[in-house]
Amino acid sequence: MMTGAEPEGAAARPTRLRLTGSCHCGNLELTFETTRDPGELTVRACGCSFCRRHAGRTIPDPKGRVEFAIHDPALLSRYSFGLGTAQFLVCRTCGVYVGAVMADDGSAYAIININALQTPEVLAKAAVPVSYDHESATGRRTRRRALWTPATVV
Numbered sequence: 684m685m686t687g688a689e690p691e692g693a694a695a696r697p698t699r700l701r702l703t704g705s706c707h708c709g710n711l712e713l714t715f716e717t718t719r720d721p722g723e724l725t726v727r728a729c730g731c732s733f734c735r736r737h738a739g740r741t742i743p744d745p746k747g748r749v750e751f752a753i754h755d756p757a758l759l760s761r762y763s764f765g766l767g768t769a770q771f772l773v774c775r776t777c778g779v780y781v782g783a784v785m786a787d788d789g790s791a792y793a794i795i796n797i798n799a800l801q802t803p804e805v806l807a808k809a810a811v812p813v814s815y816d817h818e819s820a821t822g823r824r825t826r827r828r829a830l831w832t833p834a835t836v837v
């Protein structure tokens with residue numbers, strides 16, 4: 684089910700950019716809001732063994748907002764690996780990876796995979812390769828708390 688689909692949320696509200704996306708079949712939807720110019724957002728390509736396989740590209744914004752809307756929770760895979768500090772949201776039906784969420788003391792922080800956006804061309808720029816393999820679990824959580832985007836999963 685596709686709800687709240689706005690063709691060009693970016694153009695309508697100049698002070699608050701709103702981007703929507705979904706997995707391929709539409710079971711997982713996401714909304715990303717930022718007050719920053721998309722030109723200022725750094726696109727990152729994580730080199731971990733999961734992101735490399737999905738060619739994931741992400742944009743963290745600690746002052747933004749992310750909402751993931753799950754239509755059928757039974758068809759959501761919350762995949763976790765390595766240090767187990769985040770859950771990677773993957774649709775069981777169509778296989779698309781839409782983003783990752785870290786639960787943190789009643790709050791949640793997320794990144795989105797911009798490949799799942801309806802208008803990824805808004806962020807058409809070269810992704811900066813990053814590697815976090817050296818991090819401890821504590822260091823990883825601290826970085827995400829500071830840099831990831833406050834999120835809700837509904």
Ligand SMILES: [Zn+2]
Pocket residue numbers: 706707708709710711774775776777778779
């Ligand atoms: Zn899907």
